[in-house]
Amino acid sequence: MRKLKQMALSLALACGGVHAADETLVRQGEYLAVAADCTACHTAEHGQPFAGGKAIASPVGEIIATNITPSKKGGIGGYSEAQFSAALRQGIRADGARLYPAMPYTAYATLTDADVHALYVYFMSGVKPVDSMPAETHLPFPLNLRFSMMFWNALFLNAPGYTPDATHSAGWNRGRYLVDGAAHCSTCHTPRGFLMQEKQDEAFTGAQVGPWFAPNITANRVSGIGEWSQQDLIAYLKTGRLAGKAQAAGSMAEAITHSFQHLSEADLAAIAEYMGSIGDSHAPASGASRFNQGNASSNVGALRGVPFTTPVSDEGARLFSGNCASCHGSSGEGTRDVFYPSLFHNSATAENNPSNLIATILTGVQRHTAEGDVYMPPFGAQPNALNHLDDGQIATLSNWILQRYGNAETAVTPEQVAEIRRGGPASPLVWLAQAGVGAGALAAIVLLIWLTIRRQRRRNSI
Known part of the structure; x- marks a missing residue:
């Protein structure tokens, strides 16, 4: 996808679609759009870049991403730079209607005027216009009254711009600017309050995002990523994996695919430096890390020679043997090249919140990096499909995995699986x-x- 965009941009430049004086701005804007991961939301599966139409799950209903190509018919081609800035940093469309904060304008408010200008030049000059008009978002009453966001913004939206902290290094400030702004990490990793606002005193301590749980990414060594080195975090952001610790799936896999792996080494180092300074006063400072739980274990040998139709006392073992062992190993050890990760010393099996384990089984994993493609098939396919497991079976399998390879104190019910299958917990x-x-x-x-x-x-x- 990124190579295709670069080719299109180069063609536009070669054909005089962009003035030579603007070329640097266009490329700067493209880089910022990658850092902001605009593709993940505004490009539907098999759709044209930035043409919108993707349904984004939220606790209050599905929000349909808009067309942000420079089309004057279906996109933002008629926006002035001031209107573009208002949409990006204040959540106000050109027609005056308010955007929902599923578009992370609360984070993009951090962007400087210069970066907003570069983004505007890129979207107007370096992106191919697409005239299609996505469906409208229809949230239930009274949330469908967009003007209500005016009051929400008055409570929770910060003033535009970024002020560097002179007590920290240039790298730390760059990392903070990216994390709090374009990369909008807090949007997913910070728990939200009653009005769906981010709880600033619990920043980056983990939050439910649809069917997935965005984990604690503070420097806490027990519940966060404090035991990771800066190089560990850089490696994870470039590849989506850290052997013996974590694998990116869901929306984080999308962020790796479309955004983080394409950032410069300097920016990744800056992000790692900043994240290493964020504490978590709410979590214990000592104890077992969520990356070091579980051990190799197997009792699938007891199933050898037993016909599949014969009832067994350990249904979890049979489900694991039939669906997981061929890739993750009979003892959950994964493969030597760690392409298929071990199921112990794995954050997905060690969290107190089992959402990521359930969602991984249901929806699988798909990640594209310079190392190659990573794929795990979904087992929550339609009934009668070859790889379909029902809610009860996934709960049984999840509990078997947790008992042997992860957090044995966590239990999964069929009702939890059904909730994750529906897209995650709904907001009251x-x-x-x-x-x-x-x-x-x-x-x-x-x-x-x-x-x-x-x-x-x-x-x-x-």
Whole structure:
């Protein structure tokens, strides 16, 4: 995908589509768009770059990504730079409508005026226009009233721009600028409050994002990534894996594929430096790391010679043998080249939150890096498919894996699997907002009736 974009940009430059004086700005803007991972949301599967149409799961409903190509019919071709900046950093469209914070404008508010200008030049001059118009987002009432975001922004949106911290190095400041801004790491890794705002006092301590759990990435050595060296983090961001510790899947795999692996060594080092300074005062400072749990274990040998239709006492072992052992090994040790990771010393099996284990089994893994493609098939396929496992089977398999290779204190229920299959936990905000509106309407009706009766009584008393 990135090579195709570069070829298209080079063609545009060669054909005079961009003035020579703007070439540097276009390339700077392209780099920033990669750092911001615009592709992950605004390019649908098998769709044209930045043409939108991708459905993004959120706790309050699906949000459809818009077309951000320079098409004047379907995209943002009619935006002035000021309107582009307002959309990017304030969540306000050219028509005045408010964007939902699934578009991480709360993070992009950090971007400097110079970087916003470079992005504008890139999207207007270096991106191919596509005239298609994606479907509209339809959230349930009253969240479909976009003007309500005006009040949300007043509470939670910071002023645009970035102020360097003179007490830290240039590398640390660059890392903070990227992490808090373009890379918008906090958008996924910070838990959210009742109004879906980020809890700033718990920044980067982990949060549920649809079916996946974005883990703690603070420097805490127990619950975070404090035991990783800066080179470990750089290697993970470039490849999506760190042998014996973690593998990227879901939205993080997309971020590796489309964004992090393409950043410069200097920027990756800056990110690693900054992340190494972020503490977590809410987590224990000592104990077993989530990357060092579990050991090699196997009892699938007890199944040899037993017909598949014969009931066995250990259904988890049979499910593991039939679906997992051929790649991850009969003892969960993975392969020597770590292409297939071990299931012990693996963050997906050691978290207190089992969402990532469940989601991995359900949806599989797909990641594209310079090292090559990584693929694990999904086992949550449609019923009657060859690789379909139902909610009960996935719960049984998950518990068997957790007991032998990971956090044995964590248990998975079929109900949890069903929730992850549906796209993750829903927020109570929708029905609470509806209840609030209903209560307000009821109070208004009661007040109107009371005023009417009171007025009638006054007339009768005259």
